[in-house]
Amino acid sequence: MKKLFVLTIALVFVAILVVQQSGAQQVNARIWTRGAFGNGIAISQSDSMDFELIRIGVAGVKITMDENETIRKIGILHFGEDKYRLRNAVIGNGSVTADIYYNASQVGSLALDAYVKGDREIWAGTLTLNGENYNAYVIHASKILRPVEKARRIHEYCKNNPLRCRAVMKAVGNIICDPEAENVTCRDKIKTFCESNPDDRRCKALRLAYCRTHLEDSTCRAEIRGVCENNATENACDVLGEVYNRNIEKNPQVVRKAPRWLITVRNRILSPQAAA
Amino acid sequence: MKLAIVLVLVALVAVAFISGCVQEGPTGELTEEQMDDIASQAVEDEMGDILEDVNLEDLESELLG
Incomplete structure (x- = not known):
């Protein structure tokens, strides 16, 4: 009888622990x-x-x-x-x-x-x-994003902007799938594709499109800077140029040694007619 | 002796129950402080990943190219 009582209490103890573990919420x-x-x-x-x-x-x-x-x-x-x-x-x-x-x-x-x-x-x-x-x-210190993180951004962009997602892909080639028509399936398909093919021009274009609207993220600014260093005429460079220009205006002496692409973009922003 | 065993077992049950409540809060949600702790740890981990230990000489060579 005594053994049974002790065993019962022990089992209750184990059961509470098991329930707490199984009910514990996953925090990520x-x-x-x-x-x-x-x-x-x-x-x-x-x-x-x-x-x-x-x-x-x-x-x-x-x-x-x-x-x-x-x-x-x-x-x-x-x-x-x-x-x-x-x-x-x-x-x-x-x-x-x-x-x-x-x-x-x-x-x-x-x-x-x-x-x-x-x-x-x-x-x-x-x-x-x-x-x-x-x-x-x-x-x-720049963070080099893993393909899975890059693809996650594309997924988010296509989820929030299915029409633009489609337009961005179409502007540089064939669409991987139609994010508006296929919705969730297509988003997952694009994510999987871009995770395996981060250098595909559609994936790059989608990342750039995401980054244009997430300039608060330093990895996005780095992504756009990488493009601008090779091609300062890219539209996203003006958007990024505006960001840096706001800071330069507070301390104009900084621009004395600004990189060439930024000087080009800044001239375009400050005097658009002359640049045209 | 028997009473002592029973008391120990009951205490264990109580500890197990209370520790569950303390970990997650009575409603199972994280407190603001707990969320800040978790977020800070994530930032700390990220810093560990991308920042190397530097001394003044390293910094000087970085700044002067």
């Missing part, structure tokens, strides 16, 4: 929008020899739990040996702002803009930490 976190990522340096505005190495990562992270999805814009700042969390992050087109937190207390804030130097982006701006003001410079 994925970087969705890449803001600023890189290593750099912060230099005190009051003493140029007071500087510190910094390392930053700011992103929109998509958290999926069962059917629910939410995007958290958050970041991490390493200032020397100290680590801070970035909250209330705003990832704009070529800009990032955030509040700096240590545990639950706000200890500063930062605001960085993206500038192009050579074939890379440099984040430059100001950082206030524990009452001290710094100028901050961060060399952006």
Whole structure:
């Protein structure tokens, strides 16, 4: 009798654990929008020899739990040996702002803009930490997306814009399938095709189309920059040029060593008639 | 002795139940803080993937080409 009682209690214990495990919701976190990522340096505005190495990562992270999805814009700042969390992050087109937190207390804030130097982006701006003001410079570290991530973007674009998705494919060749007529099946087909053939011109065109409307994502800006370095007449270059031009207007001296494609695009934006 | 065994088993059941509630919250949803922790970890992992450790010499050679 006693053994039976103990066994029953033990079984209840095991059953609760099993139920909790089976009922546990699957949580998946994925970087969705890449803001600023890189290593750099912060230099005190009051003493140029007071500087510190910094390392930053700011992103929109998509958290999926069962059917629910939410995007958290958050970041991490390493200032020397100290680590801070970035909250209330705003990832704009070529800009990032955030509040700096240590545990639950706000200890500063930062605001960085993206500038192009050579074939890379440099984040430059100001950082206030524990009452001290710094100028901050961060060399952006580009992420090379895997084919599956590239294809995921195409899938999203075709899901949200089936008509445009079809038009983009048609503009550069035959359509892989008709996203409007076949809907879900076609989107999956395009995704599978582009995952296996990332260099197909239709897949490239679809990625470019997606990126034109996601300029807040640094990997999208890099994708368009890659195109513009070879062909500055591409329409997407003007869209990206506008982004960089807004930052250049705040600090015109930056343009002294801008890459050739950006100077060409900027001239076109600033005086469209002369360029024509 | 018997009472002690019973108490230990009951305590184990209670711990198992409570830990489930603490992990997911009483409604099974994540709290804001938990979501921030998960998101921060994802950013941290990404930083680990794409950023290498640098020292001032590396940074200087990067900046000066």
